[in-house]
Amino acid sequence: MANTQNLELPGSLGRFPSVKTSLAIITGVMMLVDLYLIFMVAPTDSVLGHVQRVFYFHVPIAIMSFLAFFAVFIFSLMYLVKRTPRWDAIAHASAEVGVVFVTLALLTGIIWARPVWNTWWTWEPRLTTTMILWLIYVAYLMVRSYAPTQSKGAIYAAVVGIVGFIDVPIVYYSVVWWRSIHPSPVVGPFAQSDALDGTMYLILLYSFITFIFFFVYMVTERMELRSTEEALGRIRFTLRRRGR
Amino acid sequence: MLDFILLSSHLPSSNLPYLFAAFAVSWVVLFGYLFYVNRHQHEMKKEIARLQRVLDDDPSEE
Numbered sequence: 461m462a463n464t465q466n467l468e469l470p471g472s473l474g475r476f477p478s479v480k481t482s483l484a485i486i487t488g489v490m491m492l493v494d495l496y497l498i499f500m501v502a503p504t505d506s507v508l509g510h511v512q513r514v515f516y517f518h519v520p521i522a523i524m525s526f527l528a529f530f531a532v533f534i535f536s537l538m539y540l541v542k543r544t545p546r547w548d549a550i551a552h553a554s555a556e557v558g559v560v561f562v563t564l565a566l567l568t569g570i571i572w573a574r575p576v577w578n579t580w581w582t583w584e585p586r587l588t589t590t591m592i593l594w595l596i597y598v599a600y601l602m603v604r605s606y607a608p609t610q611s612k613g614a615i616y617a618a619v620v621g622i623v624g625f626i627d628v629p630i631v632y633y634s635v636v637w638w639r640s641i642h643p644s645p646v647v648g649p650f651a652q653s654d655a656l657d658g659t660m661y662l663i664l665l666y667s668f669i670t671f672i673f674f675f676v677y678m679v680t681e682r683m684e685l686r687s688t689e690e691a692l693g694r695i696r697f698t699l700r701r702r703g704r
Numbered sequence: 705m706l707d708f709i710l711l712s713s714h715l716p717s718s719n720l721p722y723l724f725a726a727f728a729v730s731w732v733v734l735f736g737y738l739f740y741v742n743r744h745q746h747e748m749k750k751e752i753a754r755l756q757r758v759l760d761d762d763p764s765e766e
Contacts, residue, residue: 509719514726518726563733564733678741695755
């Protein structure tokens with residue numbers, strides 16, 4: 461009997477489906493509460509109107525993309541040092557989910573910009589550096605896909621993931637370093653203490669925690685997909701070796 | 705008249721379609737991604753089960 465039973469990678473949650481299910485339920489409930497807070501509790505901005513509520517999705521999604529790429533940076537470093545496939549699996553999943561988040565940050569920003577700035581897009585520093593960030597991590601995924609072997613792809617992608625992270629602080633500081641129409645940071649070292657009303661700040665914080673759960677859930681789903689891809693690769697290899 | 709138009713364009717209700725669009729896009733992208741991952745996962749598990757049966761039926765196996 462061929463040894464194809466061991467389908468799980470060490471980092472997979474496949475052996476603990478209840479953990480993943482619990483995470484999905486918690487994330488779903490938190491998201492429903494988040495929507496209630498955004499639409500029913502958050503005060504309407506006196507200048508921007510209802511469209512300002514996009515802020516409770518746009519900002520946490522943008523911050524989550526930074527954290528995703530920080531995870532790529534850390535786990536890529538660990539992979540290059542130890543060559544443990546699990547670290548590469550986490551970096552890969554974080555990069556892919558990070559690309560989804562940065563895409564959403566760009567899209568929600570574009571939609572928010574139209575009524576507020578009267579334009580869909582402008583090449584101002586924050587938007588331009590974010591677009592570069594998106595391109596860097598799309599390149600990360602492409603390098604991995606087009607590498608001649610999986611192990612080479614993992615090494616090349618790790619290098620891109622480490623070097624590409626340089627753009628994350630540039631995106632954050634872009635509104636401080638250069639004249640920009642984009643608002644100043646509302647969280648982090650350059651945030652103004654009175655930038656937000658208390659209720660708005662608490663809802664933003666809650667929204668951020670919700671997206672942390674969403675991110676972890678998406679990463680576990682992606683890691684499980686990767687473990688299945690590898691199991692399929694192993695079984696195909698066994699069949700090829702037998703000439704089937 | 706012009707003043708009225710400018711003021712009404714800043715009423716909170718005037719930018720509701722953008723609010724709807726931003727949240728709709730967010731849900732489509734997030735759930736679209738999760739749907740893609742789950743569908744891919746399901747298809748690969750089916751393929752694994754099929755290939756496993758081929759392996760199990762293989763007379764050349766040890």
